[in-house]
Amino acid sequence: MKKAFVFAWLIFTWVWAIEPLIADENLTSLVSKDAVIVASIKPGKDDPGVSYLASIWKETLKEREGNSTKKQEAIEDIFKQPHLPNITVAIFGKDITKLYGAGGSIFDLPSYLILVESSDKEFLKSKLDVLLEKSENLKRETFKEGEFAYNEFAGLSNDPSIYVQLGDIIAVGPGRDKLEEALELSRDSKDSIARLSKYKEMMSKMVTHGDGTLYIDNRDLAFTKMLRELEKDWKITLLLAVDYIDSMGISFDIIDKDSAKANIVFKAKDPKGIEEIKNDARFLGEAIARKFVEENVGHSSNITVSGKYVILELELKGLENIWARIFKKG
Amino acid sequence: MKFFPKQIVFIAIAVLLVLFLGFVVWLVIPQGRASVDYLIHGKSLAVLSLKLNLDDKGIRGIAGLLKDKALSSADSSFEKFLIRSNIWQILLPAGVTVTIIPEHQGEEIKYNWVVYLTGNRAGKLLKFHIVRERLDNLLAKGESSRIMDYKGARLTEIGSEDNQDKSYSYAFLGNCMLVSNATHLIEESVEGYLKQQGKKKDGRRKLPESENAFRVLMNKRVDGELRVFIQNGASNDLSNLISNLEDRFSYSIFPSIDLIDWIGLDMDIIDGDSIKSTFIFKSHGGLKGVSKGLENDVYFINETLRRLGKANGLDGKYTIEAGTLPAMGQERDFIAVKWDVTGIKEFLKEILSKEGNDR
Numbered sequence: 001m002k003k004a005f006v007f008a009w010l011i012f013t014w015v016w017a018i019e020p021l022i023a024d025e026n027l028t029s030l031v032s033k034d035a036v037i038v039a040s041i042k043p044g045k046d047d048p049g050v051s052y053l054a055s056i057w058k059e060t061l062k063e064r065e066g067n068s069t070k071k072q073e074a075i076e077d078i079f080k081q082p083h084l085p086n087i088t089v090a091i092f093g094k095d096i097t098k099l100y101g102a103g104g105s106i107f108d109l110p111s112y113l114i115l116v117e118s119s120d121k122e123f124l125k126s127k128l129d130v131l132l133e134k135s136e137n138l139k140r141e142t143f144k145e146g147e148f149a150y151n152e153f154a155g156l157s158n159d160p161s162i163y164v165q166l167g168d169i170i171a172v173g174p175g176r177d178k179l180e181e182a183l184e185l186s187r188d189s190k191d192s193i194a195r196l197s198k199y200k201e202m203m204s205k206m207v208t209h210g211d212g213t214l215y216i217d218n219r220d221l222a223f224t225k226m227l228r229e230l231e232k233d234w235k236i237t238l239l240l241a242v243d244y245i246d247s248m249g250i251s252f253d254i255i256d257k258d259s260a261k262a263n264i265v266f267k268a269k270d271p272k273g274i275e276e277i278k279n280d281a282r283f284l285g286e287a288i289a290r291k292f293v294e295e296n297v298g299h300s301s302n303i304t305v306s307g308k309y310v311i312l313e314l315e316l317k318g319l320e321n322i323w324a325r326i327f328k329k330g
Numbered sequence: 331m332k333f334f335p336k337q338i339v340f341i342a343i344a345v346l347l348v349l350f351l352g353f354v355v356w357l358v359i360p361q362g363r364a365s366v367d368y369l370i371h372g373k374s375l376a377v378l379s380l381k382l383n384l385d386d387k388g389i390r391g392i393a394g395l396l397k398d399k400a401l402s403s404a405d406s407s408f409e410k411f412l413i414r415s416n417i418w419q420i421l422l423p424a425g426v427t428v429t430i431i432p433e434h435q436g437e438e439i440k441y442n443w444v445v446y447l448t449g450n451r452a453g454k455l456l457k458f459h460i461v462r463e464r465l466d467n468l469l470a471k472g473e474s475s476r477i478m479d480y481k482g483a484r485l486t487e488i489g490s491e492d493n494q495d496k497s498y499s500y501a502f503l504g505n506c507m508l509v510s511n512a513t514h515l516i517e518e519s520v521e522g523y524l525k526q527q528g529k530k531k532d533g534r535r536k537l538p539e540s541e542n543a544f545r546v547l548m549n550k551r552v553d554g555e556l557r558v559f560i561q562n563g564a565s566n567d568l569s570n571l572i573s574n575l576e577d578r579f580s581y582s583i584f585p586s587i588d589l590i591d592w593i594g595l596d597m598d599i600i601d602g603d604s605i606k607s608t609f610i611f612k613s614h615g616g617l618k619g620v621s622k623g624l625e626n627d628v629y630f631i632n633e634t635l636r637r638l639g640k641a642n643g644l645d646g647k648y649t650i651e652a653g654t655l656p657a658m659g660q661e662r663d664f665i666a667v668k669w670d671v672t673g674i675k676e677f678l679k680e681i682l683s684k685e686g687n688d689r
Contacts, residue, residue: 122355200411231641232641234639234641235641235642236637236638236641237637237640238637240636240637240640242448268476279633282629282633283630283633283634283637286626286629286630286633287634290581290582290583290585290630291581291582293585294576294580294581294582295580300557316571
């Protein structure tokens with residue numbers, strides 16, 4: 001049961017975030033500036049690429065009807081909506097270093113924030129009630145004009161157990177702290193990550209009209225420490241220059257059913273790290289391209305340097321079969 | 331006259347002592363270095379060769395680590411005594427060469443191997459019929475063995491018809507001992523050896539398609555150096571091997587492999603902790619041989635190995651350059667990757683400790 005619950009939430013937050021998606025300022029203005037990982041998806045209504053993926057995903061969900069738990073059904077219902085919701089997931093402070101111990105699952109972290117923006121918030125709330133388990137135990141409480149719905153006895157200790165509605169956005173988390181912070185930021189967003197100059201600068205380097213983004217802040221070398229732990233397991237050093245990285249961004253745009261482009265952006269702490277970071281970017285570009293060569297996907301990559309930024313641009317063509325395979329498997 | 335018998339005894343003892351000392355000296359002095367190039371099969375996919383000179387600092391460093399490991403794994407104090415006494419050094423060959431030869435069997439490819447041990451002192455003893463018979467019996471313990479004469483060379487085949495995978499043959503040619511999983515490969519080496527003995531020039535059995543490169547690379551070999559030569563050959567054996575691996579892992583490691591004529595590695599083990607090595611990727615044909623795709627492949631392979639090394643405690647300098655092989659006389663037809671790597675000692679210790687744990 002626990003596994004099914006975690007799996008369902010993972011699908012909800014991360015399956016779409018396999019390709020990091022663009023930050024929506026509405027959502028990121030509710031995330032405090034001490035966030036170190038911010039992943040956002042913004043599946044635009046008229047985006048042909050997202051519409052195509054949504055349609056094959058919905059087809060897959062239809063095929064599985066009757067074989068899902070209530071919670072899985074709730075998540076599937078969200079994805080069956082005519083328009084997919086915008087989602088932002090944030091991890092804060094040194095929690096990033098605990099991600100490795102948590103096996104990459106945010107649901108084992110003491111705090112995180114999931115923000116979901118939907119045009120049909122009543123529908124979304126009804127599904128969240130199901131997701132928070134045992135709707136009869138769900139309590140409701142008003143705090144600073146925000147209605148908090150929570151279940152103290154929800155699944156795992158750090159499972160999402162509380163949500164609050166903030167206009168068109170619903171904030172979900174394992175505890176009140178980050179939700180109350182989001183409530184404060186909904187009134188005055190000056191301390192939000194969306195107002196943080198380094199975050200804004202990083203977003204300006206991302207793919208324009210992208211479907212999603214991932215922002216990683218290497219504050220206090222927390223990302224370095226997490227990556228080093230992962231590299232011990234992988235038995236390969238992925239980023240030799242990670243110590244020189246101040247922050248990192250990834251953005252992805254699914255242009256149509258067949259093509260996509262992505263930017264991987266590294267910001268150097270110091271200009272002397274630029275050459276090493278460029279080498280890491282080239283290696284990453286080659287490593288990614290080689291996976292697509294085997295799949296007969298056309299690809300091109302380009303590395304540019306702009307001030308302290310190293311930008312790896314990737315373009316892929318011939319993805320239709322791969323999408324079908326991923327979503328059929330998923 | 332009455333002391334005559336004593337003198338005889340004295341002289342006899344002296345002669346025996348001299349003979350014994352002579353025998354010991356004869357045994358201890360390594361057999362002369364011999365080139366095994368003319369014994370190597372022309373269709374070899376890969377040739378790996380190492381000179382084992384214990385006076386070399388690098389080889390001594392590695393041997394020291396292996397000795398420590400053997401000591402820690404030895405069960406009895408007698409075994410420990412034998413290891414500490416360094417008697418094993420006498421049995422070491424002066425050079426080891428391993429070749430891999432693909433054999434096409436319909437759709438399947440079987441990878442045969444031949445090991446050449448040169449200059450081994452033990453080989454001197456094994457030339458004596460009685461000693462050789464003892465070795466044959468020892469190796470064939472529990473298995474069937476067959477002794478054959480092939481054009482004057484004595485071949486011993488050990489194993490059974492039921493278990494072909496574990497069968498092997500061996501023979502001595504001059505001061506070289508050959509071991510292989512395929513008897514016919516030893517027979518072909520015998521022919522090469524006999525032609526060489528007859529000084530027939532066409533008897534040299536070097537890799538035909540990369541003859542110059544093979545000579546340049548292998549004959550530069552010095553003590554403490556490991557050399558590896560991998561050729562693509564007319565039947566594109568290397569391309570096929572890499573393609574099969576790529577299909578299995580659904581990942582392209584070397585998409586430009588078809589452009590490759592041969593790959594060479596020259597590794598100097600400087601001491602127990604560092605190595606200096608050069609990888610050479612030689613493309614087919616001059617100026618147009620080195621494409622952007624090939625450069626990217628070599629870059630990716632170098633970076634992957636560098637990053638795997640880094641994760642295992644190996645550090646160093648890595649450079650890539652495209653250029654000309656002097657002996658080949660062509661321009662920009664190869665890419666060389668040069669490594670100066672340190673941290674070998676801890677790396678090997680780690681591997682050896684894992685080896686122990688696995689057991």
